[in-house]
Amino acid sequence: MxxxxxxxxxxxxxxxxxxxxxxxxxxxxxxxxxxxxxxxxxxxxxxxxxxxxxxxxxxxxxxxxxxxxxxxxxxxxxxxxxxxxxxxxxxxxxxxxxxxxxxxxxxxxxxxxxxxxxxxxxxxxxxxxxxxxxxxxxxxxxxxxxxxxxxxxxxxxxxxxxxxxxxxxxxxxxxxxxxNVKYSIWRKACVNGTLNCLCSLLECNMKQLGQTKEAPEFLKTIIAEFAAVASHEGVDLDQKEVYQHIAETFDGDIAEHYPSMYQDLVQNHRLTEIDYINGAVWRKGQKYGVPTPYCQLITQLIHAKEQILCK
The missing domain is CATH 3.40.50.720 (NAD(P)-binding Rossmann-like Domain)
Incomplete structure (x- = not known):
C-alpha cells in the first residue's frame, strides 16, 4: 500500500x-x-x-x-x-x-x-x-x-x-x-486521562505511579467521570474493566514507559493535548450538566504547568 x-x-x-x-x-x-x-x-x-x-x-x-x-x-x-x-x-x-x-x-x-x-x-x-x-x-x-x-x-x-x-x-x-470503535476511543481516552496526565503532573513513569497508594482512587474517580459523560454520547463504559486494563500497565512490559504527554511537557516543554482528553470531558460535562471536578482540576493543573515550562 x-x-x-x-x-x-x-x-x-x-x-x-x-x-x-x-x-x-x-x-x-x-x-x-x-x-x-x-x-x-x-x-x-x-x-x-x-x-x-x-x-x-x-x-x-x-x-x-x-x-x-x-x-x-x-x-x-x-x-x-x-x-x-x-x-x-x-x-x-x-x-x-x-x-x-x-x-x-x-x-x-x-x-x-x-x-x-x-x-x-x-x-x-x-x-x-x-x-x-x-x-x-x-x-x-x-x-x-x-x-x-x-x-x-x-x-x-x-x-x-x-x-x-x-x-x-x-x-x-x-x-x-x-x-464499535467509539467505545474503544473512549476507553483509550480513559488511559490517557489517567496515565498521561498523572505521570506528567507527578513527573514519573507508569510503574512509579502505580506504586503510590493514591493511584487506585485517582484512577477510579477519573474513570467514573469519563463514564458519566460518555453515557450521554451513547457509550456505556465498563468501569471495572477499564480500571483493570489501566492498572495492568503498572506491572507490564511497558511499566517503565513515560507517556507521550510527559514526553511533551516535562521532557520537551511543549504544549499538550489536555484539551482533547480531560479537558474534553470537562467541556462535555458542562454541556450535559455532569460534574467532572477531577477532570477540571487536572486540565487546569496541566495548563498551569504549560505556562511554567513552555516558554
Missing part, C-alpha cells in the same frame, strides 16, 4: 519502520526540522526492543508538501490533537478523492475537525496501544508490544478499512477491525 504518515515522532516512526519493513511504500511528513534533516541524512535510527535498527525512507517538511506526489492511498495522522486542524489544512493537497485518512490520535472529537477536509466515507478512526518515545532527532525508542483497533467512520468505508487492517497486521502491528 502507498502510505503517507504525517508526524514522524516516536509513534509515527514506529509505524513507518514496521510498515516499510513489510514492503509498503511509506513517505513521512514532519514539522520538526531537525528530525526531518536527521532522517533525511541517516534514516530512522531506532532502538527496537533494545537492538539498533536503521530504516531509510523519504521525508518532507510540512512546508514541502507541494513537492510530494499526491498518490497516497492512505494518510495516517500522528500529529498532536491541538495541531490537527492546521496540519490538515497544510496537507490538503494530498487529500484526493481517492485518499483515505486514518486517525489514531489520543483523545476525543477529532472527527469533527477531519470532516472539514475529507468525505466521511473516507475517514477511518481507531486507537493504538503501541508505545514509542524519542531519544533525539531521528532516534525513536520502540519498546514492547501493542495493537491497533480501527473502523470506518462512514457507512461505505468498511472494505478499505478491512484492507488497512490486513496491511497493518501483515506488518506485525496486531490490527483488528472494530465493531
Amino acid at each position: 502507498n502510505i503517507t504518515i504525517v508526524g514522524a515522532g516516536g509513534m509515527g516512526s514506529r509505524f513507518a519502520v514496521m510498515l516499510k519493513q513489510a514492503g509498503n511504500d511509506v513517505t513521512l511528513i514532519d514539522g520538526w526540522k531537525d528530525n526531518v534533516q536527521a532522517i533525511r541524512e541517516h534514516g530512522i535510527q531506532a532502538q527496537y526492543n533494545g537492538d539498533p535498527l536503521v530504516v531509510k525512507l523519504p521525508i518532507y517538511e510540512l512546508a514541502e508538501v507541494d513537492q510530494i506526489p499526491a498518490t497516497s492511498e492512505l494518510v495516517i495522522l500522528f500529529v498532536k490533537s491541538n495541531q490537527l486542524d492546521q496540519t490538515c489544512n497544510q496537507i490538503k493537497k494530498l487529500l484526493t478523492p481517492n485518499t483515505y485518512i486514518l486517525c489514531l490520535l489520543n483523545g476525543l472529537g477529532h472527527e469533527e475537525v477531519l470532516q472539514k477536509y475529507i468525505d466521511t466515507n473516507r475517514l477511518l478512526l481507531g486507537i493504538t496501544m503501541w508505545t514509542a518515545g524519542m531519544q533525539g532527532p531521528g532516534h525513536p525508542i520502540l519498546q514492547g508490544n501493542g495493537n491497533i483497533e480501527l473502523q470506518n467512520f462512514g457507512d461505505q468505508g468498511e472494505d478499505f478499512a478491512q484492507k488497512v487492517v490486513q496491511v497493518m497486521d501483515d506488518a506485525g502491528l496486531n490490527a483488528v477491525y472494530s465493531q
